[in-house]
Amino acid sequence: MKTILTLSSCLFALASVARADATMRFIEGAPKDSFEISSDSECLNGPLTVSINLEGSAGGLIFDTTSKGAGVEVFHPFELTAGTALVNQAPAVMDGDTALSLRLSELPKGQIVAFTLDVDDTCGAREITVTGAEIAGARVKVNSVEGSQSAVFDATARVRVDVSSCNA
Template identity: 40%
Template structure:
């Protein structure tokens, strides 16, 4: 049974745009830090896991200078409502704990995401929606349920009950 909701941004994006009170995660390509933005919908969430392994862009988290990624790198950083930890350079999966993630609240975190395509639309340093497509987000509810959603070509992962 679905217990938690995550609605993104004040505009009608994410789950609201899909016509449900479900869970959603929005990736925002930006410089120098890429962001994942969320706002809590129906219940309490413990964490969100971002898994880039299925992404069309063969995406990775670029967290260290001279590592797997290209040029700019940024470690995981709390942008409000998360508990940022260490992420290995080149990792494809991260789990971010949420602080006090109750209905109506907001949270965000930032990190650098790069693609590994040889012919990338905007270069490996920037990620397009088509490159994020196929990655997944798993939302863990306070009750331990795992809600899985796959990112679409608009950089959104939406889970509707």
């Protein structure tokens, strides 16, 4: 019985390691907040869409892209800052939006797609400063040829989405 449990544990551990993952992190900045998307595998080769949905975030977050509208004080529109060649279609983000989607040609291991955009909270005392805990609960979804998977940001402003069962 002990041997069977050990073998099962090893097989589970191997299956967990053999995942292709996309990782996103949020970096608070003023006036530009940043998002970085990366992969730790060679498996995200086909076209894919990475979507962020701020609904469900602890801070009631919104995108603040213009001087007038839902945001407060400072604002900044969507701007790609890294991995531009990997982006097939950048989103048109409107002031007060809570979601955006980036269409990518691929996401090779070790490369980063990054963009800046102002994010404001609607629940806190300082709407212009967003902490990692305030983005907790926001969802990232990755649609690829393998299917669709999603996960939520944690309190450290990071999210890891298991995308594929590829062994690379």
